[in-house]
Each structure stands twice: as C-alpha cells, then as structure tokens.
Amino acid sequence: MAAAEDEYERDDLLAEVGAEYIRADMDDEYLQVQRERVGNHPDAAVMWLSLAHALSGRPDGAAEALDAAARAVDISRSVGALLRYSLCCQARVARATGNREVFERALSDLLADAENYRKEDSGFFGDFVKDLPEGFCSRELVAAYKRLLPENDI
Known part of the structure; x- marks a missing residue:
C-alpha cells in the first residue's frame, strides 16, 4: 500500500480498503487488512x-x-x-x-x-x-x- 503521511491516515486508508474487500466478497483480503490494523495498533x-x-x-x-x-x-x-x-x-x-x-x-x-x-x-x-x-x-x-x-x- 502506498505510504501514508501518518499512522492514522494509513489506518483510515486500510479501513477503506477493507470496506471495498467486503463489498467485493474478498474475505481473505479483508481478514488480512484487519490483521494489519491490529499489528499497527495492538493496544486499540x-x-x-x-x-x-x-x-x-x-x-x-x-x-x-x-x-x-x-x-x-x-x-x-x-x-x-x-x-x-x-x-x-x-x-x-x-x-x-x-x-x-x-x-x-x-x-x-x-x-x-x-x-x-x-x-x-x-x-x-x-x-x-x-x-x-x-x-x-x-x-x-x-x-x-x-x-x-x-x-x-x-
């Protein structure tokens, strides 16, 4: 994924990508996005x-x-x-x-x-x-x- 200016911008982009994966029934890709979001914010x-x-x-x-x-x-x-x-x-x-x-x-x-x-x-x-x-x-x-x-x- 292209570099985002900060971690919150990146997370916003990941959330949007995840939503697109859901709409496209791409469950494995959606799961991968959620794993990345947890990795980026393990205390959230x-x-x-x-x-x-x-x-x-x-x-x-x-x-x-x-x-x-x-x-x-x-x-x-x-x-x-x-x-x-x-x-x-x-x-x-x-x-x-x-x-x-x-x-x-x-x-x-x-x-x-x-x-x-x-x-x-x-x-x-x-x-x-x-x-x-x-x-x-x-x-x-x-x-x-x-x-x-x-x-x-x-």
Whole structure:
C-alpha cells in the first residue's frame, strides 16, 4: 500500500480498503487488512473487535475470534473506555461461533456493568439476544439483559 503521511491516515486508508474487500466478497483480503490494523495498533480495542468479527464468520476462525474479542475486553477494562461496547461485540462473536459459555459470561458482565457510566462507551444492543437458539443461554439471563434495552430494541 502506498505510504501514508501518518499512522492514522494509513489506518483510515486500510479501513477503506477493507470496506471495498467486503463489498467485493474478498474475505481473505479483508481478514488480512484487519490483521494489519491490529499489528499497527495492538493496544486499540476496536482493532481487536474488527479482527474478531472478521474471524467469527470463518469455519476455522472461532478460537482466534474468541481470543481477539477477549483481548478487546481486557484492553477496554484496562483503559476504562468502551467496555460495554467490547462486551456487546464479544457476545456477538460468541453467538456467531456458537460458544455458549463466553456468550453467557459477556451478558453477565454487561449486567454487572449496567450502573457504570463512561464518557467513551456505548449503550446496550439487542441484536445478539434476538431469536437465540433454544437452550443457548439461560432464559433468566437473557430476560435480565433485555430489561436494560431501550423499548425499541427489544
């Protein structure tokens, strides 16, 4: 890739290239871009989350996807930012990879964090608790999480 003036400009270019790869169904190339972004910014939770997402849809990517999502959660906890966002993404990755244990832990962590406010964080998302496979997660845990959601996201 052509030289960019600074690391942030380069990352912006990589993000654009990655988006083009997705539109062109070039999954291997998209994954390579996400790996490069993580390599360039190994302390950025969002980079690990993008890598986790890219891996979660691959038949051979489940273990690495779960590891990448866990890394993002650890980074978010250590810097005190984007923890809720990272946990929601971890839940999505766990669902996509069929990992009930990680999914339930992410929901439990989201519930435990519900009262905390961070300037740099997200709200709660309902997409990953909709239409769960029967028995994938405790009904009580899902019901408790759904109580955190805005009415239009249930």
